Amino acid sequence: RHELLSGAALNMRKRRGDLIGVAAAVCGKIFYESDPEISEAIDFIEYYPHSLRLLEQQTSLKLSPLGVVLVIPPWNFPIAIPTGGVAAALACGNTVLFKPSPLAFPLGAEIAKCFWDAGIPREALQLVTCEDGNLIQTLSGHPDVDAIIFTGGTQTALKLLEKRPDAELSAETGGKxxxxxxxxxxxxxxxxxxxxxxxxxxxxxxxxxxxxxxxxxxxxxxxxxxxxxxxxxxxxxxxxxxxxxxxxxxxxxxxxxxxxxxxxxxxxxxxxxxxxxxxxxxxxxxxxxxxxxxxxxxxxxxxxxxxxxxxxxxxxxxxxxxxxxxxxxxxxxxxxxxxxxxxxxxxxxxxxxxxxxxxxxxxxxxxxxxxxxxxxxxxxQSFGGMGLSAIGAGIKAGSPNYAVQFCKIEESEAPTQGPLREGSPCKARLLFLARNWQSQLARNEHAEIRIELHKTIQAIYSCLFQYEREFSGEQDFFRLRGQDNLFRYLPVGKVTVRLHPDDGLFETLIRIAATRIAKCTVEVSLPPNLNNSVTEFLASREGKNLCDTVNFHTETDEELAKRFSTTNPATGIDRLRYAHPARVPKTIHQAAAKLGKYISRHVPLSEGRIEMLRYLREQSISVDYHRYGNLGEREV
The missing domain is CATH 3.40.309.10 (Aldehyde Dehydrogenase; Chain A, domain 2)
Incomplete structure (x- = not known):
């Protein structure tokens, strides 16, 4: 699969002149604007398979295709953006429905040919023609569509969610x-x-x-x-x-x-x-x-x-x-x-x-x-925004994590762990808890929850290790002379962990622990009359040690849904975290969709390299520190 994608990149290199000409004729794009856009498209095709290979080095993970991915690109970047979406979805093994903008359809057809001529089956990459209105009514709402990659206006993205509130939508939208x-x-x-x-x-x-x-x-x-x-x-x-x-x-x-x-x-x-x-x-x-x-x-x-x-x-x-x-x-x-x-x-x-x-x-x-x-x-400079400029998980195009959101992820063995440095009081508390639970299990305590608690301990170690290694600092993947290009992760804000009667102990504890590791504010939302082994553990001394300053709210689904629209930071929701897609009620999906709020509903994993992504957002910073070629004190 990845070799076929390399062939598509080669086809784009060979057809650079043709693509520039079509972009000029159809979209009115100046030649020197289209030329680097084609280079970006080639980079997308070659980088996304590479990023997946790096993630597959996490031996605890097993990646498989998500299913059918609908790619809806804009007309203003008619080569790079559609190519990036198609390449990311294909790299994961998905079937792709590629719907170019009606204003740039001839370019979409040329892009599809680059993939088809490289050996990508037409059944795997299907070129779709329809007006945008029919798109929203028919394609995006179809139950066989597993994910949507959209770039365009904020209002259009919200209409997509209105038609399909439970859609896994990755949307890069407007900007001021x-x-x-x-x-x-x-x-x-x-x-x-x-x-x-x-x-x-x-x-x-x-x-x-x-x-x-x-x-x-x-x-x-x-x-x-x-x-x-x-x-x-x-x-x-x-x-x-x-x-x-x-x-x-x-x-x-x-x-x-x-x-x-x-x-x-x-x-x-x-x-x-x-x-x-x-x-x-x-x-x-x-x-x-x-x-x-x-x-x-x-x-x-x-x-x-x-x-x-x-x-x-x-x-x-x-x-x-x-x-x-x-x-x-x-x-x-x-x-x-x-x-x-x-x-x-x-x-x-x-x-x-x-x-x-x-x-x-x-x-x-x-x-x-x-x-x-x-x-x-x-x-x-991985690309993507915040606020109304990004609807979905907010993972940036061209980043190390972009393609993996179009994969199913399962765990096949214990998660990655490694040595940990001294850190914050929160980290020290979590380490103390994990080590204390280990000692208790060694003394054959907690027999009825032994498996769940052991899995939680492994997950806490993995999340702490991956946070230190991957998520806590700034990274410069290129180290260019005269220009810093920094990639960093920021906490998403307040994470509301919603409990469900079917949630297991591990699914609950790791969501709370990972939120704290990411330095987010965490609150736990419980449905009325929930009383089971999970709530009993949270009410115990061990649970209170984990939750510490966490706020607990008992509320119905309807009451929770109303909190999406509040402007009060104390009661509002930045990110809602469920433990399984099937446990998110329709009421919650609809309330979140109206405002473009993201609901993280992936099954919690022990592997911190993936689980921590649910509580962080990405940011890129590019700084030209040279002065007309003079590096100043940086030369030293």
């Missing part, structure tokens, strides 16, 4: 991405980066910079404003067949939100963070449509965009940049985080203190410092 420029930035460099981030592919990238947030000193710098606008106006706009042009036409005439953004200003003045009055937004550069082509638009820049306004909160997907003023970096971070999205974010600052503050506070999946916010490379 921002670049912050502080007074400590190299302003010439910032202009160069913003120019590319905002207007490459005519702003039709989910990663494109849509908001430019300037610290007050930069905002009031007339030279910076003049140079920024001059640079934007140098962009040549026109036919993709004229190779001097840097911007081509849109895929279609602007839809309602983009047209409103391109043609209208919001009236009225606003206030800044410190209460000072700010004027109404104005055109720094008014976009215009080519008289001969209604799809061809020139760049537009709005100046003085207000907090909470239409231009602040709305994803446009076009050549429109909204400029906002911030009083400080902290204020700028608040402006950026005030949107519901969290896909990409950029910072232009040479101050390492500002870089540290920003990377700790900004809510986005891909962070970029002193570089452009587009052009993520497989594994180097």
């Amino acid at each position: 991405n921002a670049t912050i420029v502080t007074a400590m930035a190299d302003r010439d460099q910032a202009i160069e980066h913003v120019l590319h981030s905002a207007f490459s592919h005519s702003g039709q990238k989910c990663s494109a910079t849509s908001l430019l947030v300037l610290e007050r000193e930069v905002y009031e710098d007339t030279t910076f404003r003049r140079q920024l606008l001059d640079a934007i106006q140098t962009l040549k706009v026109g036919s993709v067949w004229n190779f001097s042009n840097k911007m081509g036409p849109l895929i279609r005439e602007p839809l309602a939100d983009l047209r409103k953004g391109l043609e209208n200003l919001e009236p009225g003045a606003g206030t800044s963070a410190n209460g000072a009055s700010v004027g109404a937004e104005s055109w720094a550069l008014q976009g215009k449509c080519d008289e001969t082509n209604p799809k061809l638009w020139y760049p537009a820049v709005k100046w003085g965009v207000r907090r909470g306004s239409f231009s602040h909160q709305t994803e446009f997907f076009g050549p429109l940049l909204s400029v906002m003023r911030a009083e400080s970096l902290e204020d700028a971070i608040k402006i950026v985080n005030d949107t519901a999205y969290g896909l990409t974010s950029g910072l232009e600052s040479l101050d390492p203190r500002e870089q540290k503050l920003w990377s700790e506070k900004i809510k986005a999946g891909n962070l970029y410092i002193n570089r452009v916010t587009t052009g993520a490379i497989v594994l180097r």
